[in-house]
Amino acid sequence: MHKKELEYLEKYKKEVMSLCKCKGRDMTCSCYQKYFNLVKKIRAGIPLQFVNWNLNNLDNPQARGTVKEVEEYIEFLKDNYERGKGLYIHGIIGNGKTTLASIVLNYAIDLGYSGSFMTLDQCMNLLRGREEGTVVSEVKLEIEDIWVDFLVIDELNNKYNLKPTASVRSTLEELLRSRSNRLLPTIITSNSTKAILRSDFGDKIESLVSAYCREIKTKVEFDVREGINREKKEEK
Numbered sequence: 073m074h075k076k077e078l079e080y081l082e083k084y085k086k087e088v089m090s091l092c093k094c095k096g097r098d099m100t101c102s103c104y105q106k107y108f109n110l111v112k113k114i115r116a117g118i119p120l121q122f123v124n125w126n127l128n129n130l131d132n133p134q135a136r137g138t139v140k141e142v143e144e145y146i147e148f149l150k151d152n153y154e155r156g157k158g159l160y161i162h163g164i165i166g167n168g169k170t171t172l173a174s175i176v177l178n179y180a181i182d183l184g185y186s187g188s189f190m191t192l193d194q195c196m197n198l199l200r201g202r203e204e205g206t207v208v209s210e211v212k213l214e215i216e217d218i219w220v221d222f223l224v225i226d227e228l229n230n231k232y233n234l235k236p237t238a239s240v241r242s243t244l245e246e247l248l249r250s251r252s253n254r255l256l257p258t259i260i261t262s263n264s265t266k267a268i269l270r271s272d273f274g275d276k277i278e279s280l281v282s283a284y285c286r287e288i289k290t291k292v293e294f295d296v297r298e299g300i301n302r303e304k305k306e307e308k
């Protein structure tokens with residue numbers, strides 16, 4: 073664990089556990105359970121700023137517009153887990169997709185499920201090593217972080233407006249297929265609509281996402297980029 077993460081845990085011990093009625097001495101107390109869950113969340117790779125967030129203390133006004141849809145998913149988390157149903161959370165940059173995905177994983181870990189949180193890049197590095205162009209034709213069972221109950225893949229986007237390479241697409245497809253075959257839910261965040269996902273990542277990935285992930289579009293009042301597109305069209 074990183075120094076910052078250890079400091080976070082120490083702070084929790086000092087500020088919450090020592091003030092608990094058990095004074096941090098009773099390992100069966102709920103303050104300990106919360107501490108152990110925090111450790112799991114940090115180990116799962118949930119961004120430190122979100123490990124303590126839930127739908128009630130959500131402190132991101134941008135994300136608040138989408139709480140209801142996420143709440144519905146969490147309410148039936150066990151059901152969704154059994155059916156292997158994940159989420160495809162998409163919307164423009166800065167409206168809380170990562171926050172919402174973190175919150176779902178926080179709930180899952182609190183309920184005793186295992187979880188991992190990684191960006192698409194981290195995921196690809198884990199599967200392919202650092203060799204560019206490597207195609208993964210089978211997701212090895214030894215890669216434990218991939219076989220968790222709930223996997224978050226954050227930022228399933230084009231990078232710098234470059235389309236993903238064929239090797240990224242086939243590796244991602246293999247991953248999504250392997251997980252969905254085992255009914256393991258995958259939670260994806262993206263700034264692409266499903267139509268853009270199809271054109272960037274291909275039909276197969278889009279159809280896997282459509283079959284196994286419930287779509288949640290984060291609510292925004294005005295999509296700046298659509299506005300720009302509209303102006304361009306009018307010029308023509």
Ligand SMILES: [Zn+2]
Nearest residue numbers: 092094101103
């Ligand atoms: Zn306690």
